[in-house]
Amino acid sequence: MSAQRVYVFPFRFGLSASELLAGEYLQSHLAAASLVSAGPCDLLQESVETIAVDNATMRTRPEVVYNEFFARLRSLTTRPDIVVVDLMQGFPIARGVPLIHLAHAIDTACNEENAPKYILAVDALPPEADPVSKILNDRIASGSVVVLSKDGGVRSATELGSVQAYKLKLMAFSLSPAERLELKLVRSLGHFKRKSSAGEHYRCCRHFYDARFCIDELTQLLKSFVREKFGTGRQPVIIYDAPISQWFVDFILTYGQRTGGTVLRYDAFLRAARRHEGEPVLLVLPMVQSGRRLAQVLSVLDPRTTNSSVTILTILTDRADRPQEKTRRLVNAGRPWDIHYFLQVRAQPYQPENCRLCQLGIPESFPAKTDGPLMLRTIDFWDIVDEAGWKLEENVPEYRNPLGAVPDFPVIVEKNGPWLATKIQSLLDLLPGGYPQDPVIVCPREKGSLVLGELLKGFLQKVTVITVPRSVINMARERQLDLSDFDRDRQDWFVQLSTLTCDDVIIIDEFNASGETRVGLMRLLQLFEKRVLSYLSIVDWNPKQSGVSGAICYSLYDFQGYEVSV
Amino acid sequence: MGSVDRLREDRELSCRVLADLITHAPSTYPNLRLLLRDFQTKAEGLPAGAVSPFIPSILSRLLSKEDSRFVDLLTRGRPRLGGETRNRPKFDVAVISVINEELLASKIVFGVPLDKDEDYNIGGYRYWRTLLTRKGGKTLDIVLTMAGERNVQCAIACERLFTNFNLGCCFLVGIAGGHKKYVKLGDVIAS
Numbered sequence: 001m002s003a004q005r006v007y008v009f010p011f012r013f014g015l016s017a018s019e020l021l022a023g024e025y026l027q028s029h030l031a032a033a034s035l036v037s038a039g040p041c042d043l044l045q046e047s048v049e050t051i052a053v054d055n056a057t058m059r060t061r062p063e064v065v066y067n068e069f070f071a072r073l074r075s076l077t078t079r080p081d082i083v084v085v086d087l088m089q090g091f092p093i094a095r096g097v098p099l100i101h102l103a104h105a106i107d108t109a110c111n112e113e114n115a116p117k118y119i120l121a122v123d124a125l126p127p128e129a130d131p132v133s134k135i136l137n138d139r140i141a142s143g144s145v146v147v148l149s150k151d152g153g154v155r156s157a158t159e160l161g162s163v164q165a166y167k168l169k170l171m172a173f174s175l176s177p178a179e180r181l182e183l184k185l186v187r188s189l190g191h192f193k194r195k196s197s198a199g200e201h202y203r204c205c206r207h208f209y210d211a212r213f214c215i216d217e218l219t220q221l222l223k224s225f226v227r228e229k230f231g232t233g234r235q236p237v238i239i240y241d242a243p244i245s246q247w248f249v250d251f252i253l254t255y256g257q258r259t260g261g262t263v264l265r266y267d268a269f270l271r272a273a274r275r276h277e278g279e280p281v282l283l284v285l286p287m288v289q290s291g292r293r294l295a296q297v298l299s300v301l302d303p304r305t306t307n308s309s310v311t312i313l314t315i316l317t318d319r320a321d322r323p324q325e326k327t328r329r330l331v332n333a334g335r336p337w338d339i340h341y342f343l344q345v346r347a348q349p350y351q352p353e354n355c356r357l358c359q360l361g362i363p364e365s366f367p368a369k370t371d372g373p374l375m376l377r378t379i380d381f382w383d384i385v386d387e388a389g390w391k392l393e394e395n396v397p398e399y400r401n402p403l404g405a406v407p408d409f410p411v412i413v414e415k416n417g418p419w420l421a422t423k424i425q426s427l428l429d430l431l432p433g434g435y436p437q438d439p440v441i442v443c444p445r446e447k448g449s450l451v452l453g454e455l456l457k458g459f460l461q462k463v464t465v466i467t468v469p470r471s472v473i474n475m476a477r478e479r480q481l482d483l484s485d486f487d488r489d490r491q492d493w494f495v496q497l498s499t500l501t502c503d504d505v506i507i508i509d510e511f512n513a514s515g516e517t518r519v520g521l522m523r524l525l526q527l528f529e530k531r532v533l534s535y536l537s538i539v540d541w542n543p544k545q546s547g548v549s550g551a552i553c554y555s556l557y558d559f560q561g562y563e564v565s566v
Numbered sequence: 567m568g569s570v571d572r573l574r575e576d577r578e579l580s581c582r583v584l585a586d587l588i589t590h591a592p593s594t595y596p597n598l599r600l601l602l603r604d605f606q607t608k609a610e611g612l613p614a615g616a617v618s619p620f621i622p623s624i625l626s627r628l629l630s631k632e633d634s635r636f637v638d639l640l641t642r643g644r645p646r647l648g649g650e651t652r653n654r655p656k657f658d659v660a661v662i663s664v665i666n667e668e669l670l671a672s673k674i675v676f677g678v679p680l681d682k683d684e685d686y687n688i689g690g691y692r693y694w695r696t697l698l699t700r701k702g703g704k705t706l707d708i709v710l711t712m713a714g715e716r717n718v719q720c721a722i723a724c725e726r727l728f729t730n731f732n733l734g735c736c737f738l739v740g741i742a743g744g745h746k747k748y749v750k751l752g753d754v755i756a757s
Contacts, residue, residue: 360583375573378580382587390596405596559607561600
C-alpha cells in the first residue's frame, strides 16, 4: 500500500500574523492522518505558514476564510490524499461565522473530482445542533470528512484505531488539568487581612490566589474527583463556602450548570438540610490554611448531617499531611477530618501584631477590587526580585556596557506570570483606544522577553507574538537593514511581520536601560510601515529617557537606575 | 483620579518601604545601590519633611561600623548597574562639604587652587585630590567633594564616595550655628 499524501492547512482565527509550523507539530498531524487512513502517510510539507485571520476580518469579512481555503488548495503542486484543516491553536471565541464559511468550503471541495479526505482538527467538537455539524454531517457519514478534537473527541464514519486517544493527546500538546491549574493560577501579592465573621482581624496574608483563568481545568478536576469518590451512582450535594473568593463562586456555579448537579451555598444548605437528609455531601472550599474558618463551618454543619457522609475538598491548601494522596488532616471537636485538595500553595501568613506590612503602613488589599495602583507596589517589586534572585546580565547588546547584577526576570515571570499578565492587561487598557482588538507584540528573541511573550500569549489571548533576533534589531538601529536580504530565506519573524494584517504593534522587553533596543525595534517596524502603539517593559531603569522617546512607554516598575558607565 | 495616580503608589509610602529595605538589607545583598537609586527616584519632588525621617536609618546603615562586612563589600566594588568593578583610588581622608562656599573654603584650607579642574568626575560628582604633609614628613592623601543640599542628595553622594574610593575616614565639613555663650565666629567645632 503506497503512502497517503498529506497536506496541512493551519488556520489561526484571532491572530494577526502568520507563523511557520514545522517539526513535531506537523508530525502530530501526520499521526492523526495515519490513524484516519489506517495506513502509512507522507507529509508533503517540511514547514507551512499559518493562515492568520484577525478579529476585525472575522467580524467584518468572514468569507475570507472560504477564499483562503481554496487559494491554498489551488496552490498545491501535488494532489493530496488527505488534507488536515487545523484549527487547534486558534481561539474559539466568536469563531462561529468564519467556521461556518470553512465548513462550506470543505463541503464544496468534497464535490470535486478525486477529492481528498478532509480532517477537520478543532479544539472542541461542535455540538450536533451547530450549523457546522449540519453542514458536514453528510460528508462525515460518507467518510469524506473526519472531525477530531483536542481532547480526543472524534466524529467519523468508521471506528479509528485503539491508540487514537493517546495520539490525539500528543497532537494537542496538552498538560494535565492539575498542571494547567498550577500554571494558570494567579498569585497576587498584597496585604490581605483575614477577619472572622465577627470582624476580628486574626491574620494577614501576603498572597491571594485566584483561579479565574482555570474554570475549565477546575471543572475537569472536580468531575474526576466526584467520579472517583462517588462513582457513577448517587451524586453528592455540593456545598460551597467562599466569603472572599469570587473566582470560586464563578467556578462552582459554572460547574453546577455544566453538570446539572445540586450546588448550594453553605447557608442555603443549612436552611434546606432536612430535604437532603441521607444524601452524600461534598463540601468544597477555595482555600484552607489554618482551618479556622473550616472548623467554624464544620461545627455548624456536622450536627445537621448526622445521616449523611461528608467529604471535604479544597481547591488550594498551604499545607499537606499526605501529599502523595493530596490530603491533609484537620481535627475538629475531637473528630478527625481528611481534607482533599487539588494544589498546595505558599501562603506566607503573619500574625497581626508581627505583620511587617501593617508596620510599614501598607494599605489593605481587597481581592475583588481593582483600586490599587496599576504598576507594581515598591514592596511587591522588591519582594518578587528577592524571591527570584539575581544574575549577571545575559545577551548584553554590544552598544553598551554590561549592567552587572540584574534581577532574574525569567524566574520572576515564571513565578508571577499570571499576575503580571493581569497587570500588563490593565496597562494596555490605558492605551488611546483601549486594549487593542488584535494585539500584536514584537520583542527581542531573548530568554526574558520570550518568556514574557509566551506568558502574554497564554493569558491575554488573541495575542500574536513576533520575536526578532538581536542581530536584526542592531542592524535596524544602525539603519543598515535591507529587507530584500531577508525576503529570500523568509525567516519566521520576516514572514510574520510581512504578513501582519494590522498596522499597530506593541513592543515588549524584560527591561529598558539605554533605550537602544526600543529604537532598533521602532526603526524595524517603520520599515514594515507599522505603528508602535506602546513600549512595555517589566522594569524601566531609565524612565527619564523613556519619557522623551516618542513612544507611549509603560512598565510594571520604574526608577532611574541606569547610568552611563563611569 | 488621573491615569498617573492610577499607575503608581504613593511616593512617600514607597520611600518608607525602601528605607526599611535598605536598613534591613543583609550585608550580602547583591545590589544595594539599586535600592538607593530607587529611593532617590521616589524621593524626588517630595517635600524634605516627608523624606528626612528616613535618612538617619539609611545613613546609619551605610556608615555602621559594626557592619564592616557590608562596608567592605560596598566599597570594594561588586557587579553593579552602570559600572564595572574597578581598582579604587585610596585616600586617608575624605572631606565632604554641602554648599559651594564650604567647598571653596575647604579648597583654600587644603591648598587646592580654586581654578583647578577636578581630578575625578564620576557620575556627575566631582572630586579633588590633595596632599597634607604632617609633622615628621608623613603625608595624608585627601579627597574633597561636595554633596549638595538636602538629605537624600547627601546620602547618595556619601554612598558614591564610599563606592568609588577606598577611604580611611570621612569628615563632613561646613558652616555651623551655635550658642554665643559657648562659641564665637571662627571657632572650629568637631562633634
